[in-house]
Amino acid sequence: MKAEHLEFLGELRAYLDALDPDLVAATRAEHIADAMQPRVNGRRFLARLGADGWLGVSWPAEYGGQGRGPVEQWLFAEELCDRRLPNGLLTLNAIGPTLMAVGTDEQKAEFLPRIIAGELEFAIGYSEPDAGSDLAALRTRARPDGDAYVIDGQKIWTTGATVATHLWLAARTGEQADRHRGISMFILPMDAPGIEITPILTQGGEQTNTVFLDNVRVPAGARIGAENEGWRVLTTALNYERMFYHNEPRWELRQLRDWAASAGLLDDPVVAETMGELAVDVEICRLFAQRGAQMLADGQVPYAEASANKVWWSELRQRICDTGLDLIGEAGTVAGPTGPAHGHLEHGLRSSPVWRFGGGTNEIQLDIIAQRGLGMPR
Amino acid sequence: MTADALLAQAVRGWLADFVDNTYLNAQEASADGYESTRWDQLRDLGWHAVTIPDHLGGGDATLAEACVVAREIGRAAYASPLLATMRATVVASGGAGYFDALVARIAAGAPATLVAPPDRTVTATPVAGGFRLAGEPVVVEWAEVATEVVLLVPAGGDWVVGVLGRDALDGRVSAVPSVDNERIARVALHGAVVREAVTVPASAARLALAGANLLRASLMVGGCADVLERTARYATERVQFGRPIGGFQAVRHHLARMVIATDAARLMVDDALERLAEPAVAEVASFTAARSYVELVLTSAQVHGAVGTTTEHVLHHHFRRAKAMRSRTGTRALRLRELHDALVVHGEASQW
Numbered sequence: 001m002k003a004e005h006l007e008f009l010g011e012l013r014a015y016l017d018a019l020d021p022d023l024v025a026a027t028r029a030e031h032i033a034d035a036m037q038p039r040v041n042g043r044r045f046l047a048r049l050g051a052d053g054w055l056g057v058s059w060p061a062e063y064g065g066q067g068r069g070p071v072e073q074w075l076f077a078e079e080l081c082d083r084r085l086p087n088g089l090l091t092l093n094a095i096g097p098t099l100m101a102v103g104t105d106e107q108k109a110e111f112l113p114r115i116i117a118g119e120l121e122f123a124i125g126y127s128e129p130d131a132g133s134d135l136a137a138l139r140t141r142a143r144p145d146g147d148a149y150v151i152d153g154q155k156i157w158t159t160g161a162t163v164a165t166h167l168w169l170a171a172r173t174g175e176q177a178d179r180h181r182g183i184s185m186f187i188l189p190m191d192a193p194g195i196e197i198t199p200i201l202t203q204g205g206e207q208t209n210t211v212f213l214d215n216v217r218v219p220a221g222a223r224i225g226a227e228n229e230g231w232r233v234l235t236t237a238l239n240y241e242r243m244f245y246h247n248e249p250r251w252e253l254r255q256l257r258d259w260a261a262s263a264g265l266l267d268d269p270v271v272a273e274t275m276g277e278l279a280v281d282v283e284i285c286r287l288f289a290q291r292g293a294q295m296l297a298d299g300q301v302p303y304a305e306a307s308a309n310k311v312w313w314s315e316l317r318q319r320i321c322d323t324g325l326d327l328i329g330e331a332g333t334v335a336g337p338t339g340p341a342h343g344h345l346e347h348g349l350r351s352s353p354v355w356r357f358g359g360g361t362n363e364i365q366l367d368i369i370a371q372r373g374l375g376m377p378r
Numbered sequence: 379m380t381a382d383a384l385l386a387q388a389v390r391g392w393l394a395d396f397v398d399n400t401y402l403n404a405q406e407a408s409a410d411g412y413e414s415t416r417w418d419q420l421r422d423l424g425w426h427a428v429t430i431p432d433h434l435g436g437g438d439a440t441l442a443e444a445c446v447v448a449r450e451i452g453r454a455a456y457a458s459p460l461l462a463t464m465r466a467t468v469v470a471s472g473g474a475g476y477f478d479a480l481v482a483r484i485a486a487g488a489p490a491t492l493v494a495p496p497d498r499t500v501t502a503t504p505v506a507g508g509f510r511l512a513g514e515p516v517v518v519e520w521a522e523v524a525t526e527v528v529l530l531v532p533a534g535g536d537w538v539v540g541v542l543g544r545d546a547l548d549g550r551v552s553a554v555p556s557v558d559n560e561r562i563a564r565v566a567l568h569g570a571v572v573r574e575a576v577t578v579p580a581s582a583a584r585l586a587l588a589g590a591n592l593l594r595a596s597l598m599v600g601g602c603a604d605v606l607e608r609t610a611r612y613a614t615e616r617v618q619f620g621r622p623i624g625g626f627q628a629v630r631h632h633l634a635r636m637v638i639a640t641d642a643a644r645l646m647v648d649d650a651l652e653r654l655a656e657p658a659v660a661e662v663a664s665f666t667a668a669r670s671y672v673e674l675v676l677t678s679a680q681v682h683g684a685v686g687t688t689t690e691h692v693l694h695h696h697f698r699r700a701k702a703m704r705s706r707t708g709t710r711a712l713r714l715r716e717l718h719d720a721l722v723v724h725g726e727a728s729q730w
């Protein structure tokens with residue numbers, strides 16, 4: 001890492017260290033229970049960061065940001081993740097930058113200042129029951145009606161919908177057969193009449209939701225980008241999403257280390273060999289992420305590189321929890337805070353499948369690496 | 379149909395009548411973790427006492443038949459004191475008739491459990507009128523429900539099979555949340571004295587443990603089979619990009635690996651049941667079944683995608699049961715060292 005990046009990290013750490021410890025503790029507890037949606041304390045925490053000018057590290061100064069680059073943005077996300085604190089997720093890191101790229105002046109004025117202040121939270125409405133990996137099969141329909149759209153359909157796995165202020169929605173404006181050429185993007189206020197949310201609980205404790213849209217009316221100005229050209233908007237947002245590198249593997253390995261230390265097993269040969277390799281892989285994780293951030297900083301877009309990072313990171317998380325529990329043995333059957341490693345590894349294992357298929361399944365990432373990275377035929 | 383197949387069909391039919399994910403969720407959330415009325419039915423059907431001799435009120439059948447029952451229970455991901463009871467029975471039956479009264483009570487329907495810490499973290503030393511236990515607290519399945527608690531721990535060169543009376547356990551049992559839908563408690567045995575106990579040679583203890591562990595291995599084989607079937611079915615139903623996901627090579631390869639892992643576990647357990655005099659085979663089977671079950675659930679979760687992660691899908695029970703059952707076999711590295719010692723150093727289990 002360059003000196004300027006380490007200096008930035010030092011500044012960030014000093015700032016975070018000085019935050020109100022009660023706010024930090026409450027936010028962390030909430031985040032550990034369910035990292036996918038900032039709730040009461042997470043919202044307070046993000047608003048604090050926003051007020052102190054620490055959201056939008058890489059946002060340009062004209063939008064109120066610090067005007068730094070993707071590497072700093074990555075470090076910011078990593079550091080918060082390492083502390084198990086929310087980092088603004090997609091709202092700040094994907095939707096904000098996408099709006100800068102494709103939004104109208106009105107849209108930018110409406111949303112960007114409030115995003116960077118930590119006031120807004122977007123839920124992502126891509127997936128549908130029949131449109132998972134095959135997102136271009138989505139069926140939620142937006143019908144033009146005068147200078148408005150009327151939206152009907154069903155989204156699923158819309159995480160954060162119950163705490164979000166807005167829904168970032170992909171809907172069909174063209175023909176079904178047009179697939180990705182008939183999609184438009186919209187921003188809906190979450191409290192728009194006709195939106196109904198049903199919660200879904202996952203085995204990892206994360207809450208996600210089904211969102212039903214019944215005759216939801218939005219002004220034409222709620223459309224982001226041109227009609228039927230939403231796929232480009234969506235892939236722009238997904239590209240920013242690729243910047244999402246988290247430090248969970250490092251954090252989880254630390255939980256395992258703390259368990260081994262408390263059990264007096266740090267020099268046990270099996271523990272040492274297992275954790276030694278996991279520690280190596282955590283370092284590799286950092287390099288894959290850093291490479292992606294550096295490519296963005298150099299004006300390139302990481303494709304195969306982002307996929308490699310995602311595969312590595314998601315499999316490593318699962319492996320740390322899985323092999324960690326194998327080291328712990330029988331006591332590892334105890335769940336929750338009274339269990340070994342305070343239950344974090346067991347919880348981590350329950351949460352781990354999501355990351356192997358969420359954000360583009362690993363099977364598809366491997367295809368991307370082979371095709372885009374190596375030029376293999378499709 | 380063979381007798382085993384008929385038994386399997388009967389147990390599966392009984393379970394199919396009431397067990398589904400909604401039921402499992404409700405039981406997991408309930409105070410007791412299982413319905414005692416279902417336990418009474420199990421008792422009336424005799425499936426809790428398959429291996430208990432006729433004169434003690436049991437089914438007078440083989441361990442293989444008990445394993446058929448365990449496999450079906452594992453398939454259904456059904457939680458109850460059944461496995462713990464069957465394991466305790468196998469160990470108590472190894473006491474050369476000394477524990478007949480206890481075994482008869484189990485046959486009559488008393489739920490039991492087994493304290494046999496896999497990593498040998500509890501030991502016994504002879505004292506006046508019994509054995510005193512020493513060691514770290516252990517995790518015991520269904521310890522709060524079991525009225526009969528059987529113990530198998532090393533004592534010097536020999537082992538002790540004993541019965542822990544409820545009075546000896548008083549104040550030593552505290553329920554803790556389990557990773558899976560079974561019920562567990564932490565039991566602090568340090569200083570407790572076991573009065574009803576016999577010593578058995580290490581070889582007998584090893585055989586008894588092998589039998590008890592084969593029951594759990596069978597349960598895991600059942601779990602593998604159910605996960606595999608569900609996943610294969612889902613891969614033919616779930617359509618993305620205009621075709622069933624089972625048409626994608628990546629998914630097919632996942633499924634094929636699941637088949638291989640399931641077969642490995644089942645063949646090994648079957649082999650062990652035919653070679654009961656060779657505990658090393660059962661030890662291999664126990665390891666293999668646990669490894670396969672965990673591999674199966676992780677891969678199945680990947681094939682199912684988001685649908686498989688919700689608590690509305692039975693996969694979440696298998697997922698947690700696989701890891702919990704594996705953990706109940708103890709520290710993985712210690713099992714591998716024992717296997718290395720048995721298979722590689724001493725050439726056990728080899729047929730060549």
Ligand SMILES: Cc1cc2nc3c(=O)[nH]c(=O)nc-3n(C[C@H](O)[C@H](O)[C@H](O)COP(=O)(O)OP(=O)(O)OC[C@H]3O[C@@H](n4cnc5c(N)ncnc54)[C@H](O)[C@@H]3O)c2cc1C
Nearest residue numbers: 124126127132133157158159361363623626680681683684
């Ligand atoms: C906790 C959680 C939170 C989520 N949050 C959100 C959210 O906020 N917003 C949102 O829109 N979505 C969200 N999702 C959904 C997530 O994006 C999808 O799960 C993901 O896109 C995969 O889709 P799927 O689950 O339908 O799996 P499927 O696409 O059905 O895939 C099933 C299996 O088939 C394989 N497969 C599919 N196509 C191919 C292919 N072409 N080649 C090889 N293999 C293939 C996959 O790799 C996978 O193994 C969330 C999911 C979860 C579980």
